[in-house]
Amino acid sequence: NGLKKYFPIHGGVLGKKVGEVKAVDDVSFQVRPGEILGIVGESGCGKSTTGKSILRLIEPSEGEVKFEGQDITTFGSEEMRKLRKDMQIIFQDPYASLNPRHTVEKIIGEPLLVHGMKSKSERKKRVQELLEVVGLSAYHASRYPHQFSGGQRQRIGIARALANNPKLIICDEPVSALDVSVQSQILNLMEELRDEFNLTYIFIAHDLSVVKHISDRVGVMYLGRMVELTDKEKLYEEPKHPYTQALLSAVPEPDPDIVKERIILEGDVPSPANPPAGCAFHTRCPFAMDICSQIRPEFQPVDNQHFVACHLYDGRQ
Ligand code: SF4
Numbered sequence: 001n002g003l004k005k006y007f008p009i010h011g012g013v014l015g016k017k018v019g020e021v022k023a024v025d026d027v028s029f030q031v032r033p034g035e036i037l038g039i040v041g042e043s044g045c046g047k048s049t050t051g052k053s054i055l056r057l058i059e060p061s062e063g064e065v066k067f068e069g070q071d072i073t074t075f076g077s078e079e080m081r082k083l084r085k086d087m088q089i090i091f092q093d094p095y096a097s098l099n100p101r102h103t104v105e106k107i108i109g110e111p112l113l114v115h116g117m118k119s120k121s122e123r124k125k126r127v128q129e130l131l132e133v134v135g136l137s138a139y140h141a142s143r144y145p146h147q148f149s150g151g152q153r154q155r156i157g158i159a160r161a162l163a164n165n166p167k168l169i170i171c172d173e174p175v176s177a178l179d180v181s182v183q184s185q186i187l188n189l190m191e192e193l194r195d196e197f198n199l200t201y202i203f204i205a206h207d208l209s210v211v212k213h214i215s216d217r218v219g220v221m222y223l224g225r226m227v228e229l230t231d232k233e234k235l236y237e238e239p240k241h242p243y244t245q246a247l248l249s250a251v252p253e254p255d256p257d258i259v260k261e262r263i264i265l266e267g268d269v270p271s272p273a274n275p276p277a278g279c280a281f282h283t284r285c286p287f288a289m290d291i292c293s294q295i296r297p298e299f300q301p302v303d304n305q306h307f308v309a310c311h312l313y314d315g316r317q
């Protein structure tokens with residue numbers, strides 16, 4: 001709720017603060033228990049920072065993060081430590097996030113140890129169980145990350161995230177580094193695990209086609225802001241925000257009978273250190289009006305549960 005993350009920019013010989021990067025700039029949304037909420041946007045739009053701020057791996061500058069009714073931004077380190085059992089993250093690059101010097105048993109066993117499973121044999125048993133849950137085998141436990149393929153390494157990352165039976169998993173581009181053929185296997189696995197363990201995911205991706213299959217709802221971010229959020233079907237069939245429309249027009253259409261008009265956006269994404277006034281998208285928007293460069297559009301429902309931040313829909317609630 002009202003989540004902001006500003007990073008200071010230091011400059012000059014004295015290293016004084018000369019500005020700030022508004023990586024996440026007043027973002028509000030809810031995640032429903034058991035759902036997969038996709039968050040999509042180009043690199044630098046603030047989607048990873050949003051995910052990490054929710055877990056407080058990055059400290060939010062402002063705003064609330066409510067988990068089961070409690071604002072966790074007020075939690076002290078001990079309360080946060082306990083909460084980390086319930087909230088986990090899976091990273092984009094499974095290789096970088098797995099310690100190359102540790103066996104799989106140690107990697108997956110570590111969160112178990114941290115949360116109080118002192119007995120080594122108990123941990124070993126649980127690690128074997130987790131390996132099987134993600135489609136690997138007990139004998140993989142004694143191996144090292146470099147002995148696995150990219151897809152297998154992401155399975156290890158998923159097993160580690162599942163170790164303490166979390167409720168929410170933030171998936172930060174978990175398949176972006178994988179071959180297309182492996183991507184769908186991992187996505188299918190993640191969907192099965194959600195059903196089996198009643199998980200909730202925030203699934204971050206830069207590609208609308210990746211989240212299309214797996215998400216229940218999808219949010220679109222641009223320059224640190226959420227610009228549209230609704231049910232998957234609605235978003236793909238009736239996108240309201242001009243930026244979403246442009247992103248969708250770039251997704252290849254598998255049906256050759258459907259001819260799509262590609263919307264080409266002018267210019268580059270502006271710097272989040274100096275975002276345009278008003279609607280941050282106005283410098284590239286084909287529908288920009290006078291008001292767009294002056295007043296920031298509110299993120300509000302245009303119809304039931306379809307949120308859009310765009311002046312084209314002002315007064316149509
Ligand atoms: Fe385009 Fe204006 Fe809507 Fe922004 S508010 S997306 S500039 S029409």
Ligand code: MG
Nearest residue numbers: 047048049173
């Ligand atoms: Mg990222």
